[in-house]
Amino acid sequence: MKVVLIIADGMADVPLKELNTKTPLEAAKKPSLNRVAELGICGMIDVIAPGIPPGSDTAHLALLGYDVMEVYTGRGALEAIGSEIDILPNDLAFRCNFATVDEEFKVLDRRAGRIENDDAAKLTVAIEESLRADPPQVSGVLFRNTVQHRAILRLSGPNLSIMVSDTDPHKTGVKVSDARPLEGSREAKNTADILNKLTHQFHEALKNHPVNRKRKKKGLLPANMILCRGVGQLPEIDPLALLYGIRPAAIAAMPLVKGVCKTAGMRLISVPEATGTYETDVIAKARAAVSALQSYDFVLVHVKATDLASHDGKPEKKIEMIEKVDALAGHIIKNVDMDETFIVVTADHTTSSIKRAHSGEPVPVAIMGHGVRTDDVKEFGERACAKGGLGRIRGQDLMPILVNLLGKAEMAGS
């Protein structure tokens, strides 16, 4: 037996006036998702705990069976890993933004006008040169731009601590924050000192750079600052293969989700047509999932675009993306041996199109496959699944439930 776990990012929502008090999921045409609900067992998942809005990183860790409260230290390291930057157990990784500040370090734009990859790459070279000329007191430092204004800063070595605050003030019109130690340790103080020194060093390396002079001439915002946030270390977790005796693979475009899956020891299958945007090719993803089942018995397929639409406050776009998820599920159902495969559909969190933010309501889940205890639910939706036979479970419960269906659960006792 095998499992395909489809996770649509932020797919769950709340009833919206503009949709006649339906949620986007309830309003969407979704024959395949409904089929999973009708032929399967449904329920609601508190991915972290009731009322807690999960991040995409913690949500995926929880849905993969890990105790987030115990293992999660921050997003930085997971995103770095997903961006193919190597992170070792004691490294610190920060998520960074190229940003625009004035002479007094007041933040004018946290994303430097969403600077393009090319410009960011050239500015990164200048930062690297500066770090070589005047390295911080650590055993290793790496700065790398990823997509547009995004970048990763990695610090290696002794005397470092994640107990340090962001330099990113998370809003414009205020000054770049001083990094502050969040505990009394020497390591936290040292890390804050290093970050604060780097803030000035980054500015010096960037402010008069030819790229920025050219940007100003073109009327673009200069990228003259690096803001750091979301420090994290690698979670110390055992791989899924070891925990559950499964061979797991993941299909995802978003670096953060890729990072979680890679850290959990899942084989990442890259699908170039899957972009994590509204234009993502879900059928390419579905095809990749179907062929992955030849070598792997647990295949996670992640779709990001549903979440984007809710952050953008576009319920109609969200419906469109949910219908893409439905097409993805339909392609998989049509092309796998349903006597041998469990199809599981859920979301990593609710994203409220009202709040335009992650929200703490539970997410629906449906599990279809041979020997599953079915229920009366005929529709895949937030309110329909709340009447399902699974009841209300926690994110961390999902993996043991799936592993039990696979016949690989270890008995507690005898």
Next chain:
Amino acid sequence: MKVVLIIADGMADVPLKELNTKTPLEAAKKPSLNRVAELGICGMIDVIAPGIPPGSDTAHLALLGYDVMEVYTGRGALEAIGSEIDILPNDLAFRCNFATVDEEFKVLDRRAGRIENDDAAKLTVAIEESLRADPPQVSGVLFRNTVQHRAILRLSGPNLSIMVSDTDPHKTGVKVSDARPLEGSREAKNTADILNKLTHQFHEALKNHPVNRKRKKKGLLPANMILCRGVGQLPEIDPLALLYGIRPAAIAAMPLVKGVCKTAGMRLISVPEATGTYETDVIAKARAAVSALQSYDFVLVHVKATDLASHDGKPEKKIEMIEKVDALAGHIIKNVDMDETFIVVTADHTTSSIKRAHSGEPVPVAIMGHGVRTDDVKEFGERACAKGGLGRIRGQDLMPILVNLLGKAEMAGS
């Protein structure tokens, strides 16, 4: 107020093709169980946790309110206690089998052809003599046969540890396993050494025994080896009387369940007609439960036969056994004062007739009695009870719920 808790071992199951996608419980005629569901409140219990297949020992510990992860060390001591072998807090107890091996200790039959009690008793005398003549380096050793090929080995004294592997290889065609220490301690090493020495000593005591010579002549397998497994110590648990202020009794035939109940301080009521087999006399059990209610206010009645049928992969037999459980419940309902009694029906775990093994799906529960908040459920079944008013609870939650119904729950706070 009093409680009768009926636990049918492994009664829950999954939908089966041969029963038109009903479970055995759904397919059975069970007017009395349905009555408990209809007049009571229903729900689903994750006996240990979602997706985790419970053993019968851990399941009963959890349903009696104990934290299995904290108190359980292994089956041996519980089974020994249930077989009326005294176990003290620091004793180790192993479950043993009389087995058949060849000259090279390759296991030919793990149960020595399911040797009869008489032969096992005679061979046990030889083992006892050998242990007296050449005792292991412990302060006490006891070997006792129980039923057929089953036996218990108890080791007492200092320098012992449960961190030791089985000598039972759990399959035929391979050699008897060496006991290995599972941690670096001196105690674990010592325990493994003792077991390995006993393996040879047992073989010497048994191989040329007149009983075995006679068995060979009759074409029966000789019982020339003792295999040890499932080492355990007594869980350190407070008795139910102390924890909940109740007077508890239990009616069970299976040594393991008797052991759990005894360890929990329950008075064991023996019913000779209750055999733990397909032929068990459930009405004798029901009569015993009814009279036990005169002296005890919490009476657990355990029926084993439902589980046997699922391990044997016989859904029709399982239906028949469930109908016996129904008759048992019916007799109790008819003969107790229902104004004074709560009737509770559940299973200790799901046993899947497909896997022929314990499985991690939750089990249904129904509670009938004066003042219970009823729901719409009219049938006692896995899918019907999932719609019940209790929702989805944990095994450990059941006792506090029942103790509250009894009016004996202590307020948290004031």
